[in-house]
Amino acid sequence: MPVDVIYKTKATANGGGRDGAARSDDGSVDVKLVVPKEMGGPGGVGANPEKLFAAGYSACFLGAMRAVSSKVGVKVPAEATVTAEIGFGPRSEGGYGITADLTIDLPGVDRAEAEKLIAAAHEVCPYSNATRNNVNVGLTLA
Incomplete structure (x- = not known):
C-alpha cells in the first residue's frame, strides 16, 4: 500500500x-x-527493540487520539496516558513474534466516548496500521 x-x-x-x-x-x-x-x-x-517499540507505539497512539479528537467530538484530557506493553517470543510457525497491549487512561472521559475515541485512533495510528493483521493488539481502557 x-x-x-x-x-x-x-x-x-x-x-x-x-x-x-x-x-x-x-x-x-x-x-x-x-x-x-x-x-x-x-x-x-x-x-532493547521491544522497549523502543513500546515507547514509539504509546507516543504515536496518544498523538493519534489527539489527531482524531475533534473529528469524533471527544476531547483528550491533558493528563491522558497510553502505556504500551510489548511481548516477545517464539511463534508456532517458526521465528519470533511480538504482542502489543495498550492501556489507555482518559481521566474524566465517559466510557462510551473514550471507547469511540480509542477505536478511531486505532484506525489512523501508523503503528496500529503497521501491526494490523500481523500482531495481536489489545486495547484496554484504564
Whole structure:
C-alpha cells in the first residue's frame, strides 16, 4: 500500500544488534542496547527493540487520539496516558513474534466516548496500521 511520505528519519544499530548501540542520524536518540536476562542476555541498564517499540507505539497512539479528537467530538484530557506493553517470543510457525497491549487512561472521559475515541485512533495510528493483521493488539481502557 503506497504511502505519501512527508517525513523520514534514520537510525543505525551497531555491535551485536540486540547487544550494542543504536543512534538516530541527528543524535537525538542514542541508546545502549542490552539483551534482557529472560532472552539469555546479561540484562542490566540499557534498551532493547521491544522497549523502543513500546515507547514509539504509546507516543504515536496518544498523538493519534489527539489527531482524531475533534473529528469524533471527544476531547483528550491533558493528563491522558497510553502505556504500551510489548511481548516477545517464539511463534508456532517458526521465528519470533511480538504482542502489543495498550492501556489507555482518559481521566474524566465517559466510557462510551473514550471507547469511540480509542477505536478511531486505532484506525489512523501508523503503528496500529503497521501491526494490523500481523500482531495481536489489545486495547484496554484504564
